[in-house]
Amino acid sequence: MQITSELAPGAYLKRYYAPASTGNFSVGFDLLGAAFEPVSGELFGDVLDIVAEQADMQLTIVGRYVHQLPADHNDNLVLSCFDAFERKVGHNLPKLALRLHKNLPVGSGLGSSACSIVVACYAFNDYFGKPLSEAELLQLMAEAEGGVSGGVHYDNVAPSYFGGLQLMLPQSAQICRSLPWFAQWRVVLSYPGTVLSTKAARAVLPQQLSLGQSIAFAGMLSRFVSALYAKDEADAVAALQDLVAEPARTPLLPELPGLRAALAGKGILHLGISGAGPTLFALCSNDEQAQLAADYLSRHYEKNQDATTQICRLSQGGARAL
Numbered sequence: 001m002q003i004t005s006e007l008a009p010g011a012y013l014k015r016y017y018a019p020a021s022t023g024n025f026s027v028g029f030d031l032l033g034a035a036f037e038p039v040s041g042e043l044f045g046d047v048l049d050i051v052a053e054q055a056d057m058q059l060t061i062v063g064r065y066v067h068q069l070p071a072d073h074n075d076n077l078v079l080s081c082f083d084a085f086e087r088k089v090g091h092n093l094p095k096l097a098l099r100l101h102k103n104l105p106v107g108s109g110l111g112s113s114a115c116s117i118v119v120a121c122y123a124f125n126d127y128f129g130k131p132l133s134e135a136e137l138l139q140l141m142a143e144a145e146g147g148v149s150g151g152v153h154y155d156n157v158a159p160s161y162f163g164g165l166q167l168m169l170p171q172s173a174q175i176c177r178s179l180p181w182f183a184q185w186r187v188v189l190s191y192p193g194t195v196l197s198t199k200a201a202r203a204v205l206p207q208q209l210s211l212g213q214s215i216a217f218a219g220m221l222s223r224f225v226s227a228l229y230a231k232d233e234a235d236a237v238a239a240l241q242d243l244v245a246e247p248a249r250t251p252l253l254p255e256l257p258g259l260r261a262a263l264a265g266k267g268i269l270h271l272g273i274s275g276a277g278p279t280l281f282a283l284c285s286n287d288e289q290a291q292l293a294a295d296y297l298s299r300h301y302e303k304n305q306d307a308t309t310q311i312c313r314l315s316q317g318g319a320r321a322l
C-alpha cells in the first residue's frame, strides 16, 4: 500500500460527509444514539474525498484533529474499512486515492471513529454502485466500530449513517428505528480537549446488572421513548437518566455533577455524557438557552486548544454526498 503525505488540495471526484453522534443519549446505553450538526452550518463531522482511481490505495489526512490520529496511515480506519468492504463485496475493486478531513476529535465521545467508518463505508458503497444493502452496510460499520471500541454497538454508526435519533431494535432485521424529536430542542456538545478512549471507558462498566437494575433501565428507556411518541416533553426530560454507565464513569469525569447542578440552576433541561465521554451534551429547550449553556461550558469545561463547544440541532440527513 502506497502512502504519501500530499495530494493536490481541493480536487476530487466525489466528496462525502458523515455527522458527529452522541451514543446512549443518557437513557439508552448502547441502544440509543443521535446525530447532530451545528446550527451555524459548520461541518462537524468527517469528510472523505475520493480523489482518483489508481494502482494502489493512498490516504492523505487533513483537518483540525489530524494530530490525534495514528502517525502511520496504514492504521487508519478508512483503509481498514476499504479492505473490509472489498472482502464483503467478494471481488477486487479499483484502488483509490483518498483524502480524509478529520474534523472530529478522537477519543472524544462524539463518535469520531464511527464517523470515519460511516463516511468511508458510505462513500465506497455509493462510489462502486451500491453493491451492499443498507442493512449489510450498517452491519459492516458496526463490526468495524466493535473492533476499536471493544464491543459491537450500533448507537454511533446508526445515527451517523441514517441521521436522527435512532433506537436499536435487538433481533430485528430492521436493526434500528428513527424516533420522534422535539423540533425546538437544541443540543450543546462540549468537548474539553482531553482524550478518553472508548475501550477504557467500557472497561469500567459493570459486567452484570441485578434484576432490579435491569427493570429500572428497561423502564426508564421505555418511559423516554413513550414520552416522545406522546409528545410529552416534561416526561421525556425527566426520563433522561443514565442508570447503567454514568455511575461507573463519573469518576472519569469528576466535573459532571458540579456542571450539571450549575446548568440546572440556569434552567437547562439536562446535562449528560456524550457516548463514553469526555464530551458532555446539554439538552436545551431553545436557541437562547443553548447559547447560555454553550457560554457556560466554554468557560468552565474547555481545557486546551483542542477543545470545542458547538450549538447543534438534530442532523436529519446523516451520511451523504456533498
Ligand SMILES: Nc1ncnc2c1ncn2[C@@H]1O[C@H](COP(=O)(O)OP(=O)(O)O)[C@@H](O)[C@H]1O
Residues within 6 Å of the ligand: 068, 069, 070, 075, 076, 077, 078, 105, 106, 107, 108, 109, 110, 111, 112, 113, 114, 116, 148, 149, 196, 197, 198, 199, 275, 276
Ligand atoms: N479515522 C479515524 N478516526 C478516529 N479514530 C481512528 C481513525 N483511524 C484510527 N483510529 C483509531 O481508533 C481509535 C478510536 O478511539 P475511540 O476511543 O473509539 O474514539 P471515539 O470514541 O472518538 O470514537 C483510536 O485509537 C484512533 O487512533
Ligand SMILES: N[C@@H](CCOP(=O)(O)O)C(=O)O
Residues within 6 Å of the ligand: 021, 023, 024, 029, 030, 031, 108, 109, 110, 111, 112, 149, 153, 155, 156, 198, 201, 202, 245, 274, 275, 276, 277
Ligand atoms: N455506547 C457506547 C458509545 C461510545 O461512544 P463514543 O463516541 O465514546 O465512541 C459507550 O457508551 O461505550
